[in-house]
Amino acid sequence: MLSRKRRREEPPSIHPRNRYAENPPDFAQLASLYPSFEPFVFFSRSGRPTIDWKDFNATRELTRVLLLHDHAVNWWIPDGQLCPTVPNRSNYIHWINDLLSSELIPATHGSDHRIKGFDIGTGANCIYPLLGASLLGWSFVGSDVTEVALEWATKNVESNPHLLELIKIRNANDPFSLGGFTSSRRDITNESNPDLCIEENTQPLCQDLKEPSALDPPVLVGVVKDGESFDFCMCNPPFFESFEEANLNPRTSCGGTAEEMVCPGGEKAFITRIIEDSVVLKRSFRWFSTMVGKKANLKFLISKLREVGVSVVKTTEFVQGQTARWGLAWSFIPPSKDFISSNTPMRSQISFTLEGLKRQCGAFQVLKSMESFFLDKGISCKIDLSSFSMTVTLSEVQVNIAPKNGLELLKAGENQPSKSQCVFCVSLLEQIPGTLLVRWSSSAKDRPAVSGGFNSFFNQLEEYLRKEFSLKA
Numbered sequence: 001m002l003s004r005k006r007r008r009e010e011p012p013s014i015h016p017r018n019r020y021a022e023n024p025p026d027f028a029q030l031a032s033l034y035p036s037f038e039p040f041v042f043f044s045r046s047g048r049p050t051i052d053w054k055d056f057n058a059t060r061e062l063t064r065v066l067l068l069h070d071h072a073v074n075w076w077i078p079d080g081q082l083c084p085t086v087p088n089r090s091n092y093i094h095w096i097n098d099l100l101s102s103e104l105i106p107a108t109h110g111s112d113h114r115i116k117g118f119d120i121g122t123g124a125n126c127i128y129p130l131l132g133a134s135l136l137g138w139s140f141v142g143s144d145v146t147e148v149a150l151e152w153a154t155k156n157v158e159s160n161p162h163l164l165e166l167i168k169i170r171n172a173n174d175p176f177s178l179g180g181f182t183s184s185r186r187d188i189t190n191e192s193n194p195d196l197c198i199e200e201n202t203q204p205l206c207q208d209l210k211e212p213s214a215l216d217p218p219v220l221v222g223v224v225k226d227g228e229s230f231d232f233c234m235c236n237p238p239f240f241e242s243f244e245e246a247n248l249n250p251r252t253s254c255g256g257t258a259e260e261m262v263c264p265g266g267e268k269a270f271i272t273r274i275i276e277d278s279v280v281l282k283r284s285f286r287w288f289s290t291m292v293g294k295k296a297n298l299k300f301l302i303s304k305l306r307e308v309g310v311s312v313v314k315t316t317e318f319v320q321g322q323t324a325r326w327g328l329a330w331s332f333i334p335p336s337k338d339f340i341s342s343n344t345p346m347r348s349q350i351s352f353t354l355e356g357l358k359r360q361c362g363a364f365q366v367l368k369s370m371e372s373f374f375l376d377k378g379i380s381c382k383i384d385l386s387s388f389s390m391t392v393t394l395s396e397v398q399v400n401i402a403p404k405n406g407l408e409l410l411k412a413g414e415n416q417p418s419k420s421q422c423v424f425c426v427s428l429l430e431q432i433p434g435t436l437l438v439r440w441s442s443s444a445k446d447r448p449a450v451s452g453g454f455n456s457f458f459n460q461l462e463e464y465l466r467k468e469f470s471l472k473a
């Protein structure tokens with residue numbers, strides 16, 4: 001999983017509902033409780049108990065005891081398989097929970113409905129289903145294509161009888177489903193537990209798909225069964241194009257075989273496949289989501305999502321020690337109108353100043369950061385270097401869902417022209433060296449169209465730039 005070193009001074013915090021946000025794992029306590037973990041723990045130079053993050057056995061044992069101690073989950077993986085870190089993986093689960101509970105996309109079921117997720121590439125570790133089921137009682141289908149992943153994911157479910165009913169492991173690698181003509185369904189009942197099925201695939205949903213090439217593994221289409229519906233899908237994709245690329249991080253050893261980490265075209269190709277499949281299965285999922293390892297890919301993927309006409313895109317940044325990863329989620333379901341609120345009229349101009357900018361951080365760098373801010377939110381923008389300004393264009397849908405506090409919605413004003421985009425301009429004016437005025441104005445035509453939610457959107461931009469350039473509020 002390729003990841004970039006964090007550039008910002010303040011990393012995004014671990015999700016507030018992550019149990020490790022306030023209480024990071026106590027290695028000394030775990031060592032005293034679990035003798036098998038004890039040999040891996042030593043004291044760092046600063047006197048804190050730690051483990052050797054480059055030692056696969058140490059990281060695997062840590063994951064095992066954390067899952068057991070904090071989640072009552074029995075777990076193991078064979079040597080060399082990708083070893084997940086529990087606090088990091090929990091962040092993705094909590095973010096999905098935020099999306100589901102935001103009601104941004106209306107729930108299609110009653111409140112007593114059990115949340116059902118699809119984990120694309122669950123791995124031998126089966127970490128997301130195990131966490132989602134044990135933390136939140138969700139049910140899951142976890143798919144994979146390798147024998148070892150299917151065998152060990154199954155074992156990991158079997159070792160937890162209390163989760164048996166919630167997690168099904170599905171073999172996506174049935175070549176007969178690829179052509180779109182199979183109508184057979186075969187469940188391989190697990191010998192030791194008849195309740196646990198490895199399901200071989202199944203009736204494809206769409207018969208008139210393009211013929212997939214040998215390089216196109218089935219991801220969702222042909223794996224999701226006719227008539228099935230899910231609240232969400234999630235994926236920690238094979239990030240790399242080659243195994244050499246996968247071995248670039250010498251600071252940790254979480255294992256990972258070529259099958260787990262590498263696919264032709266890397267994450268960009270794999271996630272593009274998920275996006276293409278999501279178009280076909282747009283009605284079968286409330287939310288689609290994936291993890292993204294490279295920020296450059298995030299921009300590409302967001303523009304791809306815009307092309308295919310999604311109604312909502314959400315992104316987040318996951319804390320991953322010294323490295324950054326992103327969460328990308330989308331839906332085709334129109335955002336809930338009931339959830340739209342806020343009627344404050346927008347001021348025609350709002351502004352703030354950035355003071356104390358270092359010499360090397362001029363208007364150009366600020367413009368580039370603003371561009372990242374908007375593109376990350378899936379909003380189109382264009383820099384005009386001659387006037388140090390930027391034109392930002394929101395689609396009608398984006399006008400209606402401009403984020404207020406991450407997941408809140410913005411109401412289009414009463415005079416919103418129903419089929420128009422909203423265009424506004426953000427300009428930078430140097431007041432004195434090191435101080436820039438950032439001014440946001442909307443054209444007279446569009447001004448009445450937007451509401452007070454934009455003010456808070458602009459506040460988010462201000463906060464983002466202050467963090468980027470380490471400036472005081």
Ligand SMILES: C[S@@+](CC[C@H](N)C(=O)[O-])C[C@H]1O[C@@H](n2cnc3c(N)ncnc32)[C@H](O)[C@@H]1O
Pocket residue numbers: 082083084120121122123124125126127128143144145146149172217218219236237238239259260261263
């Ligand atoms: C990076 S690993 C993620 C494993 C686990 N979810 C985690 O987060 O540690 C990617 C997984 O995707 C699986 N995979 C690759 N192509 C797939 C496909 N077309 N359908 C399902 N799984 C696939 C690999 O075998 C591997 O187990």
